[in-house]
């Protein structure tokens with residue numbers, strides 16, 4: 001049986017959990033669509049991250065495909081309907097990268113509120129900009145989570161330990177759900193606009209769907225508190241990038257961290273909107289990927305695919 005892996009994965013997991021299968025591991029395959037389609041002709045399983053588009057042509061080139069392993073949790077790069085229709089099982093790495101994303105969000109919130117860490121060169125050259133670097137504390141601030149699933153809950157737990165108060169907006173979570181009353185203190189359930197108006201830090205934790213595309217547009221950014229921080233480690237397409245850049249340039253918002261973009265990789269043309277925007281952290285879709293999470297995610301998916309091919 002053949003397993004094709006078209007993006008990077010922990011090689012130890014391939015050796016430990018996929019031995020005995022014919023493996024084509026080529027992290028560059030995602031950028032060579034023809035070679036990928038050719039490789040899929042005899043494949044029983046495909047393992048991808050977020051860049052391989054598992055739909056249309058690609059599925060048509062894989063007549064024997066039985067399982068897709070997703071080395072992450074977002075499934076917007078997979079045509080789930082088409083997979084269901086063909087009986088192809090899709091395995092996301094649910095739970096395996098929560099810690100990585102939660103730590104990314106907390107770090108970004110603290111960096112952006114404090115604003116003290118960008119002056120190394122000036123300090124080495126003899127500047128002593130104490131007043132300019134007098135930032136804000138995270139303790140006592142309100143964190144608003146848009147979406148209150150597993151990653152948002154891990155983020156909330158860490159924020160509570162730092163003395164933040166918490167609100168979340170999640171229309172899919174019933175008002176009586178125990179998740180609103182965690183052991184570290186209450187999480188206030190709010191409509192989206194009220195959450196935006198009342199939060200010092202807003203972090204997004206929703207998948208990209210027709211419903212969430214464009215959710216945080218210019219009007220919603222305008223509802224945020226003056227000086228507030230926006231963090232998007234969820235998916236590009238949820239935040240209007242030009243409107244966010246404009247709000248940062250105007251000093252309306254205090255800062256933002258973007259790990260995901262409408263277009264990935266962000267090429268020079270798409271990135272131009274962010275050039276010289278103040279208080280903005282840009283990272284290349286790495287919030288969910290640490291050495292530890294890559295190990296966990298890879299082992300979980302390798303085992304799920306092996307189980308499916310041998311037992312399923």
Ligand SMILES: O=C(O)[C@H](O)COP(=O)(O)O
Nearest residue numbers: 049050071072073074288
């Ligand atoms: O959906 C996810 O979990 C993130 O996109 C990270 O996963 P990836 O690195 O496999 O895309």
